[in-house]
Amino acid sequence: MEVEEEVERLKKAFFIAAFCGGVEKGRIPIEGRSIEDILLDFYALVLLPIHLNAEAKLEFSIDHRNSILDNARIAVAQRENDMAAMLFGTLFEHHINLLLSDSFERREYSDKTISTLIRSLGISAKVTALWEIARLKPWPDELLRKLNLLMERRNRFVHYKWKPEARFNSDTVPERELIELEGVEDILLFLEEVENDHVWCGRKEELLTAFRELSSEDKKTAGEKGVREILYRELTA
Incomplete structure (x- = not known):
């Protein structure tokens, strides 16, 4: 029973990840479309290649943002401020890179160009100049200030660029460290709003x-129906 439950959990995780990836990369258009048509496109993207070719390969990357966020919040609760800064900084950088990459993919920039832009520019240039080129919602000045403080602390911790300072005992936390972790939830909320607005059209x-409300049997039936409809369209086109 435990094995079957784990298999079912992995299946659900796979379907959700595949669906999110299709929308985020612009392969499943959603603006102004019904849920039924959107899901039909999902079945075409994921199930049709397998239906037509049993050896078809589907490539997916794993999104670690949720697990990083969970560990970052634990670090804050335990006053492990250096670790919290590193994890939140890593989380925000992943999220920023993802939003930029998705935006440029939708505009049909080449993979090489996107990779060069993401790898060559620092975080400050990404959230200002590159953000504007990608036509994403502008950052509020106060959030930019908080992001820069956080990333400076993350970089000091990761690259051992410590400033001379009196270390603190286990019962106190320096005010500066609290300031550098201030606003992390506001930054997270802003990035989620940008993703929802620009990637998911607010939906x-x-x-x-x-998608989650569909049972496994519903997914199977709808998937088979979707494949039949797509094949019919191809044959009668």
Whole structure:
């Protein structure tokens, strides 16, 4: 029973990850479309290649943002401020890179160009100049200030660029460290808003809720129906 439950959990995780990836990369258009048509495109993207070719390979990357966020919040609760800064900084950098990459992919920039831009520019240039080129919602000045403070602390910790300072005992936390961790939830909320608005057209919760509400049997039936409809369209086109 435990094995079957784990297999079912992995199947659900696979379907959700594949669906999110298809939307985020612009392969499944959602603006102004019904949920039924959006799901039909998902089945075409994931199930049709397998239906037509049993040896078809589907490539996916693993999104670690949720696990990084969980560990970052634990670090804050335990006053492990250096670790919290590193984890939140890593989380935000992943999220920023993802939003930029997705935006440029939708505009049909080459993979090489996108990779060069993401790898060559620092975080400050990404959230200002590159952000504007990608036509994403501008950062509020106060959030930019908080992000820069956090990233400076993350970089000091990761690259051993410590400033001389009196170390603190286990019962106190320097005010400067609190300031550098201030606003992390506001930054996270802003990035989620940008993702929902620019990637999901404001429909992320609606679409994921509809997707999750389908039972495994529903997914199987709908998937088979979707494949038949797509094949029919191809044969009669």
